[in-house]
Amino acid sequence: MSKNNLILYAAILIFGLAAPFIFPAFKVQLSILCVLIVLAITWNIQGGEMGYNSFGNILFYGLGMYLCASVQVGMFFPLAEWTESGGEKTFVHTPVQFFQGMAVGLVVAAVVPTIVAGLIGYSILGLRGHYFAICTLGLGVAAGEISGGIEIIGAGQGFTTPPFPNIGSLEARGEFFYFLSFFTLVLTFIAVRSIYSTRFKLILNAIRDNEDKAEAMGIETMKYKIIGWMISAFFCGLAGGIMGGLVGYIDSTDVAFDGREMGVFMVLMAILGGKGTLWGPIIGATVFHIFKEGFWTFFLGWQYVALGVLIVVIVIYFPEGIMGWLREKYPERFGEIVDEKDRKAQVELK
Amino acid sequence: MRLTKIILSFISAVAILFSMSATSFAKVVGNKIVLGAAVSLTGKYSSNGVHTQNGYNMAVDRINSMGGIKVGGKTYKFEIIYYDDESNPKRAAQLAERLISQDGVQFMLGPYSSGLTKAMAPVTEKYGVPMVEANGASRSLFTKGYKYLFAVLAPANLYLDVAIKTAVELNGGKGVKVAMAFEQDAFSQDVRLGILDAIKETGSTKVIDDKLPKELNDMAATLVKVKQMKPDVLVVSGHTKGALTAIRQIAEMKVDVPMLAMTHCDAAKLSKQHGKNSQYALCASQWHKTLTYKDNFFKDGMTYDADFNKMFGYAPPYQAAESSAALLVFKDAFERANSFDQKKVRDALAATDMQTFYGNIKFAPGGQNVSKPMVLFQVMCDAAGKCENKVVAPLKWASAKLIHPVPKWSER
Numbered sequence: 079m080s081k082n083n084l085i086l087y088a089a090i091l092i093f094g095l096a097a098p099f100i101f102p103a104f105k106v107q108l109s110i111l112c113v114l115i116v117l118a119i120t121w122n123i124q125g126g127e128m129g130y131n132s133f134g135n136i137l138f139y140g141l142g143m144y145l146c147a148s149v150q151v152g153m154f155f156p157l158a159e160w161t162e163s164g165g166e167k168t169f170v171h172t173p174v175q176f177f178q179g180m181a182v183g184l185v186v187a188a189v190v191p192t193i194v195a196g197l198i199g200y201s202i203l204g205l206r207g208h209y210f211a212i213c214t215l216g217l218g219v220a221a222g223e224i225s226g227g228i229e230i231i232g233a234g235q236g237f238t239t240p241p242f243p244n245i246g247s248l249e250a251r252g253e254f255f256y257f258l259s260f261f262t263l264v265l266t267f268i269a270v271r272s273i274y275s276t277r278f279k280l281i282l283n284a285i286r287d288n289e290d291k292a293e294a295m296g297i298e299t300m301k302y303k304i305i306g307w308m309i310s311a312f313f314c315g316l317a318g319g320i321m322g323g324l325v326g327y328i329d330s331t332d333v334a335f336d337g338r339e340m341g342v343f344m345v346l347m348a349i350l351g352g353k354g355t356l357w358g359p360i361i362g363a364t365v366f367h368i369f370k371e372g373f374w375t376f377f378l379g380w381q382y383v384a385l386g387v388l389i390v391v392i393v394i395y396f397p398e399g400i401m402g403w404l405r406e407k408y409p410e411r412f413g414e415i416v417d418e419k420d421r422k423a424q425v426e427l428k
Numbered sequence: 429m430r431l432t433k434i435i436l437s438f439i440s441a442v443a444i445l446f447s448m449s450a451t452s453f454a455k456v457v458g459n460k461i462v463l464g465a466a467v468s469l470t471g472k473y474s475s476n477g478v479h480t481q482n483g484y485n486m487a488v489d490r491i492n493s494m495g496g497i498k499v500g501g502k503t504y505k506f507e508i509i510y511y512d513d514e515s516n517p518k519r520a521a522q523l524a525e526r527l528i529s530q531d532g533v534q535f536m537l538g539p540y541s542s543g544l545t546k547a548m549a550p551v552t553e554k555y556g557v558p559m560v561e562a563n564g565a566s567r568s569l570f571t572k573g574y575k576y577l578f579a580v581l582a583p584a585n586l587y588l589d590v591a592i593k594t595a596v597e598l599n600g601g602k603g604v605k606v607a608m609a610f611e612q613d614a615f616s617q618d619v620r621l622g623i624l625d626a627i628k629e630t631g632s633t634k635v636i637d638d639k640l641p642k643e644l645n646d647m648a649a650t651l652v653k654v655k656q657m658k659p660d661v662l663v664v665s666g667h668t669k670g671a672l673t674a675i676r677q678i679a680e681m682k683v684d685v686p687m688l689a690m691t692h693c694d695a696a697k698l699s700k701q702h703g704k705n706s707q708y709a710l711c712a713s714q715w716h717k718t719l720t721y722k723d724n725f726f727k728d729g730m731t732y733d734a735d736f737n738k739m740f741g742y743a744p745p746y747q748a749a750e751s752s753a754a755l756l757v758f759k760d761a762f763e764r765a766n767s768f769d770q771k772k773v774r775d776a777l778a779a780t781d782m783q784t785f786y787g788n789i790k791f792a793p794g795g796q797n798v799s800k801p802m803v804l805f806q807v808m809c810d811a812a813g814k815c816e817n818k819v820v821a822p823l824k825w826a827s828a829k830l831i832h833p834v835p836k837w838s839e840r
Binding site: 235 | 469470510511512515516517518521522525526529530543546547550551553554555566568571572573610611612613614616617618639641642
């Protein structure tokens with residue numbers, strides 16, 4: 079790692095750790111930003127590097143959300159009574175129960191979606207291109223409808239997650255969730271970065287660029303595709319678990335399996351930043367989140383129109399995303415050597 | 429590596445942006461009491477979100493123009509900061525957080541629908557922000573032990589159980605066959621629970637129990653079953669879209685059922701949109717203009733109806749009326765507390781016992797309004813095709829007699 083890089087990472091880390099104290103009023107937005115970045119980074123693994131555009135990652139996110147909350151409640155109280163719509167009883171977690179439940183819940187929220195990704199990946203990663211995209215779109219929608227009918231997790235009534243215990247100041251909840259999501263982000267980044275420095279990434283790229291050729295070269299593409307998707311699912315589930323606690327209320331189609339918003343946003347953020355790059359999804363998610371929050375404040379009632387315009391602008395002017403645009407504009411800053419004469423010659427040939 | 433520089437400058441830009449937008453304006457500024465509200469201006473609840481907003485705005489206007497709120501010898505006026513929650517609970521929870529921690533709001537009005545209220549209540553509770561809500565009726569809101577949540581409306585399980593009981597009564601006390609179709613959302617599912625209780629109590633049987641999707645545009649499958657099973661009562665609940673879809677398809681498919689009980693008929697402007705097709709539909713309502721409650725601000729239901737019509741160009745559904753009532757409750761509580769201390773205002777709210785044009789308001793320890801019964805009205809049309817909602821139950825308020833059973837389509 080070069081010295082410059084070290085400075086960069088240290089700066090970001092310090093900024094991340096200090097952020098909730100510099101902008102105390104924005105803790106929730108910052109926590110959500112971290113979750114969004116995690117989602118964008120993980121989508122990029124199979125959407126950007128592997129070339130499999132999935133709309134189904136929302137499945138892992140929603141699954142993680144329900145699992146984390148269910149475990150957190152179920153470890154200490156009868157889950158069915160907690161979610162019972164007319165429930166007359168009030169259960170209160172002690173601080174120890176809350177954090178224990180959350181910790182175990184998050185582990186389950188990460189592991190189970192990973193296994194699920196492995197299982198369904200085996201059956202549907204054989205599909206390619208649009209067929210894969212449509213199939214995964216169906217996964218999210220189906221999961222939303224099915225979970226909306228399961229009584230034990232609240233069905234159509236929704237699931238109120240355990241309220242944060244009364245400890246410390248009013249700010250404790252915001253700080254807890256911010257640092258939880260920030261460390262998840264750091265963990266995700268480190269994991270993905272180290273994965274990207276191995277042969278594994280090259281294999282994913284080979285699958286993206288020409289799957290048949292990759293196979294002909296002796297790569298077991300199916301195996302790597304499944305592993306790639308499982309890594310995505312692991313962090314997606316984790317992000318979902320955190321988001322559930324942060325929002326405090328899980329609804330089957332509007333919060334958990336929210337394919338229409340979150341499911342699309344994660345794709346959009348990765349594309350906006352530049353898919354197939356490490357930093358693209360991070361920048362994309364940040365820009366997207368800031369614009370979104372801004373639109374919601376300044377274009378009340380018209381925010382989606384403004385967001386739509388933004389998307390159109392992105393597609394027309396930055397088809398390769400922000401990173402792609404920067405790369406084209408300043409190739410030398412990305413370590414690419416440009417022979418000006420050669421480039422001109424090529425342009426003139428055309 | 430120059431990339432580092434790009435990213436670093438990007439981060440600083442973000443930091444500057446954040447710090448610039450951190451303008452916080454407090455709850456009581458000068459002579460204004462600022463209330464926060466997230467309402468559904470877009471998304472599936474947008475029509476009811478607008479009813480809610482109009483109800484709030486109308487009451488703010490009226491209270492401000494009639495002298496405002498007197499606290500500590502000074503006169504204050506109401507102002508509301510609105511956000512659009514997009515009918516999405518996740519968004520609603522974020523906005524509650526934003527209103528409180530960024531905008532510095534210390535008192536909140538509720539959003540539209542039980543689901544969104546459920547998402548916001550944990551946040552307001554956490555910060556000890558009193559919230560008077562007018563559109564979250566799900567019973568589960570009132571069993572969580574919330575101390576800062578007050579609802580001016582009767583809980584959802586009481587919406588339609590009267591209909592089942594009436595049907596049983598008209599059946600000579602014998603149980604009836606009930607078909608139910610409910611949207612998958614907190615409110616409608618709670619209405620369903622109320623019906624289930626009523627079925628149990630009266631020894632009736634349920635023959636159909638369908639769940640409808642949230643974006644409700646088609647319930648033909650349920651109606652086909654209704655045609656086959658011939659139930660005595662069909663109960664449908666799914667907010668405005670549910671009411672519109674039910675009436676449209678029942679008329680299209682000529683489904684005969686002796687009693688059709690629904691929610692949200694007036695919010696959907698059924699009698700206006702579907703005219704004679706909506707005739708005989710029995711609807712649960714929190715309020716009706718002919719009820720004889722009174723207050724100093726809106727006088728009574730008829731006057732409210734006329735004034736609202738003048739201001740917004742349509743007859744107020746109960747969602748608007750209850751929203752207006754929420755502000756009357758706040759005003760009353762502020763004046764009795766004679767303070768802006770959240771704890772004191774909360775205690776004053778808990779001790780509320782008043783009459784408004786919308787009904788009596790007195791909160792149970794859980795926060796729900798226990799002193800106001802629901803009413804049932806039936807859509808009735810005259811020969812010229814002009815339709816009107818007439819109260820048929822409870823008898824104390826009834827302005828017309830229930831038409832039962834509903835005539836068959838072939839005889840209409």
